[in-house]
Structure formats: structure tokens, C-alpha cells
Amino acid sequence: MAINWRTMALSALFASDWGGAWAHGQGLPVSDPREILASDPAAFIQLLDDFRPSPVTSEMKQMVLKSLPLELKGRAVNASNRAKLEGLNPVLRAFQRDAVYEIRVIQGPWATIEIDGRAVLLISEGALGALEADQLRAAVAHEAAHEYVWDEWQRADKRDDWKRLRRLELVCDAIAIVILQQLGLKASSLIQGFEKLTYRNLQWLGSPPNPSRHPTLAERRKFAREVAAWMTGLSRKGAHLRLQPTAVRRDDQPPRLKHSR
Numbered sequence: 001m002a003i004n005w006r007t008m009a010l011s012a013l014f015a016s017d018w019g020g021a022w023a024h025g026q027g028l029p030v031s032d033p034r035e036i037l038a039s040d041p042a043a044f045i046q047l048l049d050d051f052r053p054s055p056v057t058s059e060m061k062q063m064v065l066k067s068l069p070l071e072l073k074g075r076a077v078n079a080s081n082r083a084k085l086e087g088l089n090p091v092l093r094a095f096q097r098d099a100v101y102e103i104r105v106i107q108g109p110w111a112t113i114e115i116d117g118r119a120v121l122l123i124s125e126g127a128l129g130a131l132e133a134d135q136l137r138a139a140v141a142h143e144a145a146h147e148y149v150w151d152e153w154q155r156a157d158k159r160d161d162w163k164r165l166r167r168l169e170l171v172c173d174a175i176a177i178v179i180l181q182q183l184g185l186k187a188s189s190l191i192q193g194f195e196k197l198t199y200r201n202l203q204w205l206g207s208p209p210n211p212s213r214h215p216t217l218a219e220r221r222k223f224a225r226e227v228a229a230w231m232t233g234l235s236r237k238g239a240h241l242r243l244q245p246t247a248v249r250r251d252d253q254p255p256r257l258k259h260s261r
């Protein structure tokens with residue numbers, strides 16, 4: 001759903017110099033939307049634990065941060081947007097990324113949310129304004145899910161395999177929905193958020209960014225319904241992710257926010 005900041009601002013550096021440095025162990029063994037729906041939901045949840053990607057090292061994170069162009073360094077956020085960002089904590093903890101990601105709010109009326117270098121969450125002011133808190137959580141869950149298919153996504157991107165990229169997007173949707181349900185959050189927020197981001201970009205850009213790389217909203221809606229139905233196969237005593245807290249709490253610590261003044 002995001003505008004590709006990597007392409008816009010960071011392509012040469014990341015693609016040529018650091019390409020190999022992003023490899024981070026085995027990807028998820030189930031990496032096709034149909035395979036997920038054919039699997040046992042409890043077993044899939046176990047896979048998300050067993051194959052959780054190791055986080056980037058602090059050195060790598062510093063390299064990513066240093067490489068951000070000035071326009072991606074981040075901006076101050078108003079109080080209501082700050083509250084939305086603070087609400088991301090349970091999702092970041094579920095992915096065990098609360099101590100990893102830096103969140104940068106970037107200028108722009110269009111709507112983009114993107115994870116860069118597995119270290120920085122770039123959220124445009126347009127996206128932040130358009131999404132409600134639950135929808136933002138869902139969109140960030142989708143972005144964090146990208147880490148599970150990171151290397152494969154890079155390979156598909158390199159060979160312009162758009163069909164594979166679209167499938168990997170749906171895989172990330174499935175992972176996001178599983179995580180949201182495990183947190184007791186509404187999975188429907190994911191599609192509602194995508195709808196808002198899409199409409200916002202239609203308004204500002206005239207077309208969705210990178211349409212051939214993303215499933216259509218109709219495809220996403222249909223798949224999300226299938227994932228929700230598949231999740232009902234999880235027994236009451238079914239598997240749970242090894243999460244820290246399992247619900248959104250009022251006393252959540254704020255996520256790591258950085259912005260320029």
C-alpha cells in the first residue's frame with residue numbers, strides 16, 4: 001500500500017551496497033496465501049513464533065537511520081497523532097519489535113506506511129491523519145509482517161515478479177490478521193485501513209501507488225474474509241503466540257519516537 005520510498009530515495013544505496021546484508025536466516029516455510037489457508041491455524045501460529053526473524057543489529061539500524069534523506073528524518077507530531085502512535089505498542093511487542101523500530105513521521109498529504117531496512121517505520125502525515133488508531137495498528141502489523149518474507153520479497157522485486165509480490169502482500173495480510181486476533185483487536189481494521197489509504201491516494205495522487213505490486217482492494221477483502229473463516233478453525237484452547245501482554249492496555253509505554261524540531 002505504500003509509496004516506495006526505497007525506490008524514491010534510497011534505491012542505489014540499498015540495492016547495490018547493502019543488498020546482501022539484509023539476509024537474516026530462514027524465511028517462513030509457508031509463504032503462499034493458499035498454502036496458509038490449507039494449513040492448520042494453530043500450526044501456523046507456531047510457525048510465526050519459530051520463524052520470527054531475528055531483528056536487525058543496532059549497527060545496521062544506525063546505518064539505516066544515517067542513510068535516511070533529510071525529508072525522511074521525521075517531523076513533530078500533534079497530540080492526537082502522538083496518541084495513535086503510542087497505541088502501536090501492543091502490535092510492536094507482538095512482533096518483538098517494540099525495542100527495535102524507530103518511528104518517523106514524514107511530511108506529505110498522501111498516505112504511506114512503510115518499513116525501511118527492517119528498522120524504521122515511515123508513516124506519512126496523510127496516513128496518520130486518515131487512519132483511526134485500530135486501522136493504524138493493523139497497517140503497522142502488515143508492515144512488520146513483511147519481515148517474515150523479507151528476502152523473498154526482495155528477490156521477487158528484483159526480477160519484477162509482480163504476481164509473486166502481490167501474493168506476498170496477501171501473506172503479510174494473513175500474518176497481520178492472525179496477530180491482530182491474538183491481541184484481541186479487530187481484524188476488519190486492516191481492510192478498512194487499506195480502503196482509507198487507497199482513497200486518500202486516489203484523492204492526492206490520482207491513482208494508487210504501485211498498483212501492479214499490490215492486490216486490489218477486492219482481492220484483499222476476499223482473502224481477509226477467507227483468513228477470518230480459517231481462523232475460526234482454531235480450537236478454543238488453540239495456540240497462542242508467545243506474546244508479552246495479550247491485550248491493549250492503558251498503561252502502555254510509548255513507542256520510541258524520534259522527530260526533528
Ligand SMILES: [Zn+2]
Nearest residue numbers: 001142169172
Ligand atoms: Zn505490504
